Amino acid sequence: MTPETLRHALIMLGAGIGIPLLAALNAQLGGRIGSPPAAAVVLFLVALATAFVVMLATGGPGPLGHVQAQPKRLLLAGVLVAFYVLSITWIAPRFGVGNAVFVVLLGQMLSAAVIDHFGLFGAIPRPVGAMRLGGIGLMAAGLLLILRS
Structure with missing residues:
Protein backbone atom coordinates (compact mmCIF):
# COMPACT_ATOMS: atom_id res chain seq x y z
CA MET A 1 0.00 0.00 0.00
CA THR A 2 1.42 3.37 -0.99
CA PRO A 3 1.54 6.28 1.47
CA GLU A 4 -0.99 8.13 -0.70
CA THR A 5 -3.39 5.18 -0.64
CA LEU A 6 -3.02 4.95 3.12
CA ARG A 7 -3.65 8.69 3.51
CA HIS A 8 -6.77 8.47 1.34
CA ALA A 9 -8.03 5.45 3.27
CA LEU A 10 -7.48 7.18 6.62
CA ILE A 11 -9.32 10.32 5.47
CA MET A 12 -12.27 8.23 4.30
CA LEU A 13 -12.18 6.21 7.52
CA GLY A 14 -12.55 9.49 9.36
CA ALA A 15 -15.46 10.47 7.11
CA GLY A 16 -17.06 7.09 7.78
CA ILE A 17 -16.62 7.52 11.53
CA GLY A 18 -18.27 10.91 11.21
CA ILE A 19 -21.47 9.64 9.58
CA PRO A 20 -22.93 7.94 12.68
CA LEU A 21 -21.79 10.89 14.79
CA LEU A 22 -23.55 13.26 12.39
CA ALA A 23 -26.69 11.12 12.57
CA ALA A 24 -26.73 10.95 16.37
CA LEU A 25 -25.87 14.61 16.94
CA ASN A 26 -28.29 16.00 14.38
CA ALA A 27 -31.07 13.65 15.50
CA GLN A 28 -30.57 14.91 19.05
CA LEU A 29 -30.58 18.53 17.87
CA GLY A 30 -33.78 17.89 15.89
CA GLY A 31 -35.42 16.39 18.97
CA ARG A 32 -34.29 19.20 21.25
CA ILE A 33 -35.53 21.97 18.97
CA GLY A 34 -38.59 19.99 17.90
CA SER A 35 -37.92 20.03 14.17
CA PRO A 36 -35.68 17.65 12.18
CA PRO A 37 -35.85 19.94 9.10
CA ALA A 38 -34.69 22.92 11.21
CA ALA A 39 -31.82 20.80 12.56
CA ALA A 40 -30.88 19.97 8.97
CA VAL A 41 -30.84 23.68 8.10
CA VAL A 42 -28.53 24.37 11.06
CA LEU A 43 -26.28 21.51 9.97
CA PHE A 44 -26.09 22.88 6.41
CA LEU A 45 -25.34 26.41 7.63
CA VAL A 46 -22.47 25.11 9.75
CA ALA A 47 -21.30 22.91 6.86
CA LEU A 48 -21.49 25.87 4.45
CA ALA A 49 -19.43 28.04 6.78
CA THR A 50 -16.88 25.24 7.21
CA ALA A 51 -16.63 24.62 3.46
CA PHE A 52 -16.31 28.37 2.85
CA VAL A 53 -13.38 28.62 5.29
CA VAL A 54 -11.68 25.58 3.71
CA MET A 55 -12.25 27.05 0.22
CA LEU A 56 -10.64 30.34 1.25
CA ALA A 57 -7.75 28.55 2.98
CA THR A 58 -7.02 26.44 -0.11
CA GLY A 59 -7.10 29.03 -2.86
CA GLY A 60 -10.24 31.10 -2.77
CA PRO A 61 -13.51 31.05 -4.67
CA GLY A 62 -12.00 31.17 -8.19
CA PRO A 63 -13.61 27.95 -9.52
CA LEU A 64 -17.10 28.98 -8.35
CA GLY A 65 -17.44 31.05 -11.52
CA HIS A 66 -17.36 27.83 -13.56
CA VAL A 67 -20.42 26.30 -11.89
CA GLN A 68 -22.93 27.92 -14.28
CA ALA A 69 -21.34 26.17 -17.25
CA GLN A 70 -21.67 22.70 -15.70
CA PRO A 71 -24.48 20.24 -16.50
CA LYS A 72 -27.37 20.84 -14.11
CA ARG A 73 -27.55 17.11 -13.29
CA LEU A 74 -24.33 17.52 -11.30
CA LEU A 75 -26.23 19.71 -8.82
CA LEU A 76 -28.31 16.65 -7.89
CA ALA A 77 -25.54 15.90 -5.38
CA GLY A 78 -26.85 18.74 -3.23
CA VAL A 79 -30.36 17.28 -3.32
CA LEU A 80 -28.98 13.86 -2.38
CA VAL A 81 -27.02 15.17 0.61
CA ALA A 82 -30.11 17.09 1.78
CA PHE A 83 -32.18 13.89 1.44
CA TYR A 84 -29.59 11.97 3.46
CA VAL A 85 -29.39 14.53 6.24
CA LEU A 86 -33.15 15.04 6.46
CA SER A 87 -33.86 11.31 6.44
CA ILE A 88 -31.15 10.34 8.95
CA THR A 89 -32.16 13.18 11.28
CA TRP A 90 -35.77 12.01 11.27
CA LEU A 120 -20.69 6.08 -14.34
CA PHE A 121 -20.07 9.79 -13.73
CA GLY A 122 -16.43 9.50 -14.76
CA ALA A 123 -15.56 6.77 -12.24
CA ILE A 124 -12.82 4.31 -13.11
CA PRO A 125 -14.62 1.17 -14.35
CA ARG A 126 -14.11 -1.73 -11.97
CA PRO A 127 -16.22 -4.72 -12.95
CA VAL A 128 -18.27 -6.28 -10.18
CA GLY A 129 -17.13 -9.85 -9.78
CA ALA A 130 -18.12 -12.75 -7.60
CA MET A 131 -15.97 -11.58 -4.67
CA ARG A 132 -17.56 -8.13 -4.56
CA LEU A 133 -21.04 -9.56 -4.97
CA GLY A 134 -20.29 -12.04 -2.21
CA GLY A 135 -19.08 -9.26 0.07
CA ILE A 136 -22.22 -7.21 -0.57
CA GLY A 137 -24.31 -10.33 0.04
CA LEU A 138 -22.53 -10.92 3.35
CA MET A 139 -23.19 -7.31 4.32
CA ALA A 140 -26.88 -7.74 3.47
CA ALA A 141 -27.02 -10.92 5.53
CA GLY A 142 -25.28 -9.16 8.42
CA LEU A 143 -27.75 -6.31 8.16
CA LEU A 144 -30.65 -8.74 8.44
CA LEU A 145 -29.06 -10.24 11.57
CA ILE A 146 -28.57 -6.76 13.05
CA LEU A 147 -32.15 -5.69 12.30
CA ARG A 148 -33.58 -8.88 13.86
CA SER A 149 -31.78 -8.37 17.17
Missing part, protein backbone atom coordinates in the same frame (compact mmCIF):
# COMPACT_ATOMS: atom_id res chain seq x y z
CA ILE A 91 -35.24 8.21 11.12
CA ALA A 92 -32.28 7.69 13.51
CA PRO A 93 -34.21 8.42 16.74
CA ARG A 94 -37.04 6.12 15.61
CA PHE A 95 -35.03 3.28 14.04
CA GLY A 96 -31.73 3.55 15.92
CA VAL A 97 -28.54 5.24 14.74
CA GLY A 98 -26.83 1.90 14.10
CA ASN A 99 -29.75 0.47 12.13
CA ALA A 100 -30.09 3.63 10.06
CA VAL A 101 -26.38 3.84 9.29
CA PHE A 102 -26.10 0.11 8.50
CA VAL A 103 -28.92 0.38 5.96
CA VAL A 104 -27.32 3.52 4.50
CA LEU A 105 -24.02 1.63 4.24
CA LEU A 106 -25.67 -1.20 2.33
CA GLY A 107 -27.21 1.36 -0.03
CA GLN A 108 -23.80 2.94 -0.49
CA MET A 109 -22.22 -0.42 -1.33
CA LEU A 110 -24.92 -1.25 -3.87
CA SER A 111 -24.77 2.17 -5.51
CA ALA A 112 -20.97 2.24 -5.52
CA ALA A 113 -20.81 -1.21 -7.11
CA VAL A 114 -23.11 -0.10 -9.94
CA ILE A 115 -21.20 3.17 -10.44
CA ASP A 116 -17.86 1.33 -10.50
CA HIS A 117 -19.10 -1.51 -12.69
CA PHE A 118 -20.36 0.80 -15.43
CA GLY A 119 -17.85 3.61 -14.88
